[in-house]
Amino acid sequence: MTATAEAAPTQVIPLQDRPPRRRLTPYWLLLPGLAWLVVFFVVPMVYQASTSLQTGSLEQGFQLTWHFSTYWDALSEYKWHFVRSFGFSAIATLLCLAIGYPLAYTIAFKASKRWRNVILILVIAPFFTSFLIRTLAWKTILSDSGPVVETLNALHLLSLTDAIGLTTGQRLLATPLAVICGLTYNFLPFMILPLYTSLERIDPRLHEAAGDLYARPFTTFRKVTFPISLPGVVAGTLLTFIPASGDYINAQLLGSPSEQMIGNAIQKQFLNVLDYPTAAALSFILMALILGMVTVYMRKAGTEELV
Amino acid sequence: MSRIVKWVRAHLVVLAGVLALAYLVLPNLVVLAFSFNKPNGKFNYEWNEFSTDAWTDPCGVADMCGSLSLSLQIAVLATIGATVLGTMVAFALARYRFRGRGGATGLIFLPMAMPEVVMAASLGTLFLNMRIPFGFTTILIAHVMFCLSFVVTAVKARVMSMDPRLEQAAQDLYATPVQTFLKVTLPLAAPGIAAGALLSFALSFDDFIITQFNSGPTTVTFPMFVWGASQRGIPVQVNVIGTAMFLAAVVLTVVGQWVGNRRKAQA
Amino acid sequence: MTEQLREAATAGGDVRLTGIGKTYGAFTAVQPLDLTVPQGSFFALLGASGCGKTTTLRMIAGLEEPTSGTVLIGGQDVTALPPYKRPVNTVFQSYALFPHLDIFENVAFGLRRRGKKDVKKQVEEMLELVELGPYARRKPHQLSGGQQQRVAVARALINHPQVLLLDEPLGALDLKLRRQMQLELKRIQTEVGITFVHVTHDQEEAMTMADTIAVMNGGRVEQLGAPADLYENPGSTFVANFLGQSNLIPAEVTGSADGSLLLSAGGARLAMPKARCATEASSVYLGVRPEKITIAGADSEVAEGRNRITGTVVDSSFIGVSTQYVVRAETGQELAVFEQNMDRDTRLTPGAPVVLHWNPAHSFGLDAAQAIDAGTGEAAA
Numbered sequence: 018m019t020a021t022a023e024a025a026p027t028q029v030i031p032l033q034d035r036p037p038r039r040r041l042t043p044y045w046l047l048l049p050g051l052a053w054l055v056v057f058f059v060v061p062m063v064y065q066a067s068t069s070l071q072t073g074s075l076e077q078g079f080q081l082t083w084h085f086s087t088y089w090d091a092l093s094e095y096k097w098h099f100v101r102s103f104g105f106s107a108i109a110t111l112l113c114l115a116i117g118y119p120l121a122y123t124i125a126f127k128a129s130k131r132w133r134n135v136i137l138i139l140v141i142a143p144f145f146t147s148f149l150i151r152t153l154a155w156k157t158i159l160s161d162s163g164p165v166v167e168t169l170n171a172l173h174l175l176s177l178t179d180a181i182g183l184t185t186g187q188r189l190l191a192t193p194l195a196v197i198c199g200l201t202y203n204f205l206p207f208m209i210l211p212l213y214t215s216l217e218r219i220d221p222r223l224h225e226a227a228g229d230l231y232a233r234p235f236t237t238f239r240k241v242t243f244p245i246s247l248p249g250v251v252a253g254t255l256l257t258f259i260p261a262s263g264d265y266i267n268a269q270l271l272g273s274p275s276e277q278m279i280g281n282a283i284q285k286q287f288l289n290v291l292d293y294p295t296a297a298a299l300s301f302i303l304m305a306l307i308l309g310m311v312t313v314y315m316r317k318a319g320t321e322e323l324v
Numbered sequence: 325m326s327r328i329v330k331w332v333r334a335h336l337v338v339l340a341g342v343l344a345l346a347y348l349v350l351p352n353l354v355v356l357a358f359s360f361n362k363p364n365g366k367f368n369y370e371w372n373e374f375s376t377d378a379w380t381d382p383c384g385v386a387d388m389c390g391s392l393s394l395s396l397q398i399a400v401l402a403t404i405g406a407t408v409l410g411t412m413v414a415f416a417l418a419r420y421r422f423r424g425r426g427g428a429t430g431l432i433f434l435p436m437a438m439p440e441v442v443m444a445a446s447l448g449t450l451f452l453n454m455r456i457p458f459g460f461t462t463i464l465i466a467h468v469m470f471c472l473s474f475v476v477t478a479v480k481a482r483v484m485s486m487d488p489r490l491e492q493a494a495q496d497l498y499a500t501p502v503q504t505f506l507k508v509t510l511p512l513a514a515p516g517i518a519a520g521a522l523l524s525f526a527l528s529f530d531d532f533i534i535t536q537f538n539s540g541p542t543t544v545t546f547p548m549f550v551w552g553a554s555q556r557g558i559p560v561q562v563n564v565i566g567t568a569m570f571l572a573a574v575v576l577t578v579v580g581q582w583v584g585n586r587r588k589a590q591a
Numbered sequence: 592m593t594e595q596l597r598e599a600a601t602a603g604g605d606v607r608l609t610g611i612g613k614t615y616g617a618f619t620a621v622q623p624l625d626l627t628v629p630q631g632s633f634f635a636l637l638g639a640s641g642c643g644k645t646t647t648l649r650m651i652a653g654l655e656e657p658t659s660g661t662v663l664i665g666g667q668d669v670t671a672l673p674p675y676k677r678p679v680n681t682v683f684q685s686y687a688l689f690p691h692l693d694i695f696e697n698v699a700f701g702l703r704r705r706g707k708k709d710v711k712k713q714v715e716e717m718l719e720l721v722e723l724g725p726y727a728r729r730k731p732h733q734l735s736g737g738q739q740q741r742v743a744v745a746r747a748l749i750n751h752p753q754v755l756l757l758d759e760p761l762g763a764l765d766l767k768l769r770r771q772m773q774l775e776l777k778r779i780q781t782e783v784g785i786t787f788v789h790v791t792h793d794q795e796e797a798m799t800m801a802d803t804i805a806v807m808n809g810g811r812v813e814q815l816g817a818p819a820d821l822y823e824n825p826g827s828t829f830v831a832n833f834l835g836q837s838n839l840i841p842a843e844v845t846g847s848a849d850g851s852l853l854l855s856a857g858g859a860r861l862a863m864p865k866a867r868c869a870t871e872a873s874s875v876y877l878g879v880r881p882e883k884i885t886i887a888g889a890d891s892e893v894a895e896g897r898n899r900i901t902g903t904v905v906d907s908s909f910i911g912v913s914t915q916y917v918v919r920a921e922t923g924q925e926l927a928v929f930e931q932n933m934d935r936d937t938r939l940t941p942g943a944p945v946v947l948h949w950n951p952a953h954s955f956g957l958d959a960a961q962a963i964d965a966g967t968g969e970a971a972a
Contacts, residue, residue, distance in 0.1 A: 040422075042416075042420065043416040043419075043420035043422045043425075044416075044422070046412040046413065046415055046416035046420075047412070047413055047416045047417075047428055049409050049412065050409035050410060050412055050413035050472055050476070051413065051428060051431060053409055053468060053469060053472060054431055054432070054435070054469065054472060054473075055431075057447060057450075057465055057466070057468075057469040058431075058434070058435055058443065058447075058469055059431070060450060061443075061446035061447045061449060061450040062446050064446065064449050064450045064453055065445065065446035065449050065450075068449050068453070116340075116343075116344045116347060117344065119337050119338075119340030119341045119344060120340070120341040120344035120345060120348075122337055122341065123337060123338050123340075123341030123342075124341070127337065127338050127341070134581055136345060138574055138577045138578065138581075139345060139348065139349055139574075140345075140348060141573075141577070142352075142570055142573045142574050142577065143348060143349075143351075143352060143570070144526045144530070144573075145526055145529075145530075145569055145570065145572070145573030146352060146355070146530075146566050146567075146569045146570040146573070147530055147546060147547055147550060147565075147566055147569065148530055148532075149532060149547050149550040149551060149554070150355055150550055150562060150563065150565075150566035151351040151352065151355065151566070152351075153369075153550070153554055153558065154350075154351035154352075154354040154355050154358070155351060156369050157354050157358065157369045157370070158350065158351070158354055160369055160370065162370075202347065202348070202351065205344075205347070205348060206348070209344075255437070256436075259437060259438070259439055260439060260440060262439055263439020263440055263441040263442060263533075264439075264440075264441075264533075265441065265533070266532065266533070266551075270554060279441075280439070280441045280533075283441050283442075283445055284441065284536070284537075287445050287448060287537060288536070288537070293449060293452065296445050296449075297445065297446070297449060300441060300442040300445045300446065301442075303439060303441070303442055304438060304439075304442045307437070307438070307439060308437070311437055487685075487687060489683050489684070489685070489687035490687050490689060490690075492654050492674070492681075492683070492687070493681070493683055493687040493688075493689070494689075494700070494704075495653075495654070495673065495674040495675045496652055496653075496654070496674050496675070496679075496680055496681045496683075496747075497675075497680065497700045497701035497704060497746065497747075497750065498675045498676075498701050498704040498705050498750070499675055499700070499704045500675055500704075501673075503704055504675075507700075507704075508689060511691045512689075512690070512691060
């Protein structure tokens with residue numbers, strides 16, 4: 018410090034710490050919401066874990082007996098339900114990605130501003146119509162004498178799907194394909210919206226820049242657009258796969274008993290058989306499997322912060 | 325011929341997009357068409373005869389309109405509850421750094437990463453164990469619980485994108501913390517809060533799985549009515565309601581956007 | 592309007608900072624400093640980003656709590672007061688205009704919060720003063736950058752603050768508009784007489800507008816003074832390099848005569864006024880501004896008593912009003928020379944041997960213990 022006029026510190030007076038009221042503000046804001054989640058989300062999970070280890074009946078009451086074999090029994094009885102759940106959901110998720118990406122891309126880059134809004138409304142509006150009603154509409158669309166079945170039959174495509182086990186008896190209803198079709202349809206908006214959000218942020222000039230740097234349109238997509246949209250892909254696949262794997266409505270309405278998924282089993286055990294330990298064990302297994310898969314998937318995809 | 329091939333190749337993405345859109349809208353069109361059907365038998369799956377009977381008498385089916393009003397009540401209350409609680413949480417997470425913030429964020433994320441049936445069964449187990457009778461209250465509790473996270477996500481995104489200098493400017497211009505919140509923060513966060521509330525309403529109104537596990541014998545929401553009807557026989561009026569909801573949603577969004585655009589244009 | 596603002600100004604707008612400092616954990620943003628901004632002055636805090644100038648301003652506004660020290664405004668201790676109770680207003684960086692309110696409501700915001708009546712007349716007068724009358728019902732995003740800037744000023748000034756704080760108020764404007772707004776702000780300040788405290792990283796902006804500049808670096812006030820004074824007599828290499836451009840030549844003091852220090856740099860013998868040397872050390876930097884140096888062909892006559900260094904032209908660039916030369920001097924450094932384009936010597940092309948000479952009175956001296964490139968933008972932070 019040289020010719021500085023008034024820059025030498027005289028005395029340092031430490032300020033008293035602000036009253037702790039302000040430090041507590043976030044906790045007061047969090048309290049009601051988090052308390053709600055703890056009481057009605059976390060505590061039930063714990064209850065469920067305990068219920069899955071109980072034995073007894075509705076009349077005599079249930080006791081915690083650390084009855085782990087409920088898990089083995091449930092797994093051996095319902096292993097194909099789990100396989101179908103994850104299989105159907107995985108296929109439906111891939112189909113959603115294949116169908117949803119071009120649409121999201123069209124809205125983000127190809128549509129004029131006016132059309133963009135129209136299409137977005139059409140994507141979101143089904144949210145506001147009871148999805149049960151819309152799923153039932155698929156019964157009409159896929160019905161045995163309907164135009165879809167007739168067209169596919171004329172093209173001999175149903176023989177093909179029959180051969181690989183996706184359909185049976187030259188029909189669509191009450192087949193795995195119908196369930197997959199319903200799942201794909203129901204969760205498609207959950208794929209499109211995150212995809213659109215991540216695509217919309219991309220500056221169209223990036224495409225021009227890639228083109229300027231000798232990338233063909235497809236290379237531009239592979240090297241620029243798709244990598245940037247990856248967070249949307251990850252979010253979309255999770256938002257599709259997770260609810261689809263626990264769904265039982267599509268399997269119930271569009272499938273036959275041999276297409277039942279794990280959700281159907283839990284629903285039956287809980288609401289009809291009233292075997293709460295088995296229902297609890299099944300949903301616990303489902304939860305553990307999904308959390309495991311989601312963790313591995315998010316590690317691989319390298320996206321942590323989605324919330 | 326080659327010109328057609330060229331055109332198709334150039335517009336491949338848009339064509340695929342249009343097909344996807346058709347796939348999305350097709351069921352709504354079927355619901356619309358079959359609301360004018362006069363079915364032959366209990367089920368409304370096959371076309372029989374044109375009729376406007378269902379449209380002229382939408383509440384002609386026993387219990388249907390009652391279930392509709394129950395669903396609306398629950399959706400409104402659940403939306404209010406989830407929006408208030410969720411907005412508070414969102415502000416805490418977006419505006420403060422504090423101990424336990426990561427844990428709170430994780431807890432908010434978890435319900436969205438959980439299949440509905442798992443939450444439904446576990447909450448049902450809790451109510452059973454606590455001997456709390458299933459009914460209106462249990463449904464409402466469940467709906468607030470699963471809508472909360474969606475509100476937090478919507479509001480938090482909005483609050484994070486708000487320039488903190490705007491609130492500082494308000495304080496600099498003599499606004500007390502309360503005035504700052506009411507005059508600046510809340511109006512700026514409003515689009516996010518509205519989005520969260522709208523999403524809550526839609527999710528709650530349309531929820532079936534969680535409701536089925538947590539409702540009592542007398543509390544039949546509209547989705548539960550449809551579910552029951554799908555086993556016994558579906559009245560055409562269900563399609564009328566479905567179509568009316570779809571059209572109302574489209575009209576509301578269009579009007580909302582139109583008003584928004586006009587405001588922007590004239591102000 | 593102007594009269595009312597003048598009244599507010601005479602109410603006393605001295606800003607006194609005593610021992611004020613700010614640390615974030617282990618990081619010190621502002622080292623405890625004392626500073627007095629006299630009532631009615633246009634005061635600039637100048638420095639590169641991260642030097643603590645904005646933090647200092649925000650502590651005056653009350654938007655940042657000081658870790659130590661006190662803030663006095665017009666004799667009143669406001670350290671513990673929240674921003675909404677302080678008699679200061681801020682023009683924020685990128686303005687922070689409320690996007691959901693129109694221009695009228697933005698300007699009226701402060702008056703309404705204080706429960707003032709007759710808002711309409713005052714706001715209209717204020718908008719007239721900043722020439723935005725017809726835009727009262729527009730939204731901020733419908734205005735150009737320069738107009739938004741004027742709204743931000745109006746929104747602050749209408750409250751008759753004792754002190755107006757400006758945080759990089761012109762940073763978002765393009766060069767031409769920035770020049771125009773500099774003059775405009777200066778005009779408003781002279782007209783209303785309110786104390787302005789202005790934070791900027793643009794040294795030309797600070798010199799154009801301010802009466803007094805505090806150059807900040809690394810959380811400290813490096814030097815304080817009137818613009819011309821700082822420019823002619825920098826107290827450190829940082830100020831010499833940050834404010835304009837300087838040639839710093841390492842030299843050894845060999846003696847003194849007639850109030851002058853005699854120096855030796857490389858082979859050259861140089862001199863400078865003793866009064867302009869900021870250090871007693873024997874190892875010094877001799878500083879000279881590029882525009883004070885005359886450049887001439889190596890065979891030219893140089894008058895007796897001038898500092899004289901020979902060298903070779905490395906680069907010359909023609910920039911209209913002047914030509915800028917880079918010359919590798921015999922002492923080893925590259926020196927910059929700005930020569931007005933009156934009689935351009937066409938022989939002064941790269942490679943040409945030249946002689947540089949200047950009046951010794953135009954030299955200044957700095958302690959050579961400092962980094963020679965501090966404040967050039969090339970120095971490691």
